[in-house]
């Protein structure tokens with residue numbers, strides 16, 4: 001049994017270990033990581049899944065712009081601890097967080113990931129939608145979803161970090177833990 005909770009400062013170390021296990025140090029070279037450099041994740045949309053003993057999964061979203069003007073979220077990374085993968089935690093974490101993002105007024109989410117996995121949440125080709133990334137990416141893995149009808153109408157251009165700062169991830173104020 002697990003719960004979805006708001007990410008807390010004390011979760012950050014366990015999340016980094018999980019990311020190292022699942023993605024390795026090479027992850028820092030990826031275009032999505034380059035966009036996130038000097039950004040802080042949206043703390044209101046940073047969630048973890050936990051059981052009584054440990055952290056099982058993490059998801060984060062980052063503030064970006066599309067074409068320099070339209071605000072959007074960059075989803076990722078999402079990671080589930082290897083021995084808990086395939087049990088529905090990832091799907092629940094994405095559905096839960098996308099609902100929260102929509103309720104907070106966000107309209108567009110982009111990500112780099114497996115299309116077969118993300119199609120169920122409404123993600124489609126971002127290249128076909130006229131978007132691009134500021135670095136190399138497998139075109140099949142660059143995806144976008146609308147959280148509001150026609151949010152992508154008239155939107156095109158490059159994904160860039162919004163309001164980049166030199167603050168460290170995890171330094172912002174956190175809301176109370178475990179509500180689910």
Ligand SMILES: CC(C)(COP(=O)(O)OP(=O)(O)OC[C@H]1O[C@@H](n2cnc3c(N)ncnc32)[C@H](O)[C@@H]1OP(=O)(O)O)[C@@H](O)C(=O)NCCC(=O)NCCS
Nearest residue numbers: 022078079080085086087088089090091112113114116117
């Ligand atoms: C990818 C990941 C987040 C999915 O979370 P999960 O909890 O294991 O997945 P769930 O159990 O919620 O999802 C189950 C469904 O997704 C499918 N699925 C899982 N990973 C998939 C992938 N990479 N591509 C396509 N489908 C996938 C499963 O086959 C299953 O399909 P079904 O519902 O038709 O049976 C998780 O496996 C993980 O952390 N993997 C390593 C890190 C990673 O690749 N992160 C994503 C990078 S953006």
